[in-house]
Amino acid sequence: MVTLKAARALLDEKGLRSSATRIHVLAYLLSYPSHPTADEIYQALLPKMLTLSKTTIYNTLDLLTEANITRQITIDGKEARFDIIIVDHGHFQCNTCKHIYDFSVDLDECMVADLTGFKVAQRNIYFKGICPNCQK
Amino acid sequence: MVTLKAARALLDEKGLRSSATRIHVLAYLLSYPSHPTADEIYQALLPKMLTLSKTTIYNTLDLLTEANITRQITIDGKEARFDIIIVDHGHFQCNTCKHIYDFSVDLDECMVADLTGFKVAQRNIYFKGICPNCQK
DNA sequence: ACATTAAATTGTAATGGTTACAAAAATAAA
């Protein structure tokens, strides 16, 4: 598994201890960059780590987000999702199949003067509608 | 209260029955377009309507959103907020004072080709950071 | 006015994602 090594390297790079849980959570996000929820990650790792606790999943995801390795995204307000891609990009969630698509967007292009004086730390953009698959 | 009449007119216009609860919820949103939560509206109206139920607040806000009178916005993933301004605009939430600022944005300007074939029904954009007030 | 039907509101209980917290386990330092 190449992602395990990559996960370990990412953690080392950020000065975080590479515990088994952290490696596997991060490796999962690298392997499945599909904006999983905490529970999806938990369910996926449970067969491999029988004593895994969901609290640890939350702790780990908080740690990764704090270290700027992952990004927490809020789309439906129901459950948080986590993105291994941290560069600014847009999300499109299909109202039918609920799948979340990435799309690139140039946020500098559409900015207006209203935010002079504001210190912007994070930019989020998400659309909703029907994806091509679900339209026909 | 001019907003009571305005609220009634808005409901009539959309073919919704203008019950007391609906009028007051809508009038509150018109008077305080500060993206209140359901509970904030509930607490504000309670002194006027002693038997008010929070379920009714949720029902009413759902109704208004469904009728395209208000718009539900999700920023922190913790609690939903409601906006009386339904034209596309951006939101900036200050990490310190938690206040939510509106800002205008030209979303058509920054669009890319990635979403051809997608039927976009709703567009959301929100930033986070520190507002001018809280910077010094 | 009265009966009948439909719509709106209420109260309570359940849901579900997330967090708090203290105990247990694992790891690092001495």
Added chain:
DNA sequence: TTTATTTTTGTAACCATTACAATTTAATGT
């Protein structure tokens, strides 16, 4: 090995939201 620190675990609490049945209110028809 001891000691200290970090990580993980399990459970309970939290809290916004929803489900649902009962009650109240309003509209309709006679």
